[in-house]
Amino acid sequence: GSIRDxxxxxxxxxxxxxxxxxxxxxxxxxxxxxxxxxxxxxMQGIELLAAASNLPMRIRxxxxxxxxxxxxxxxxxxx
Numbered sequence: 172g173s174i175r176d177x178x179x180x181x182x183x184x185x186x187x188x189x190x191x192x193x194x195x196x197x198x199x200x201x202x203x204x205x206x207x208x209x210x211x212x213x214m215q216g217i218e219l220l221a222a223a224s225n226l227p228m229r230i231r232x233x234x235x236x237x238x239x240x241x242x243x244x245x246x247x248x249x250x
Contacts, residue, residue, distance in 0.1 A: 172210050173239050173240065173242065173243075174207035174208065174242040175207065175208060175209070175243055176205065176207060176208075176243060177204065177206075178202060178204050183202055186202040186250055200249055201245040202250065203244065203245025204247075205245065205246065205247060207242060207243075
C-alpha cells in the first residue's frame with residue numbers, strides 16, 4: 172500500500188504558528204513527521220487503542236487506486 176506522513180493536528184497547529192511567528196514571507200514550509208507509515212500500520216495502532224477501550228473494529232480492504240502516489244513523506248527540516 173501507499174506510504175503517508177501522518178501528523179497530529181496539534182503538531183500542525185504548532186507548525187503554522189511557528190511559520191507565522193518566525194517564517195519568511197514567500198517561503199514554503201512542509202509540515203510533517205518525516206516518518207512514513209502505510210494504512211495497515213496506522214490501523215493496527217488504532218486497533219490497539221480501540222481494543223483497550225473495548226470498541227470493536229471492522230476493516231475493509233479496498234484495491235489500490237491508480238492515481239495514488241506510492242509514497243509521500245515530507246521533509247520539514249526547514250521549519
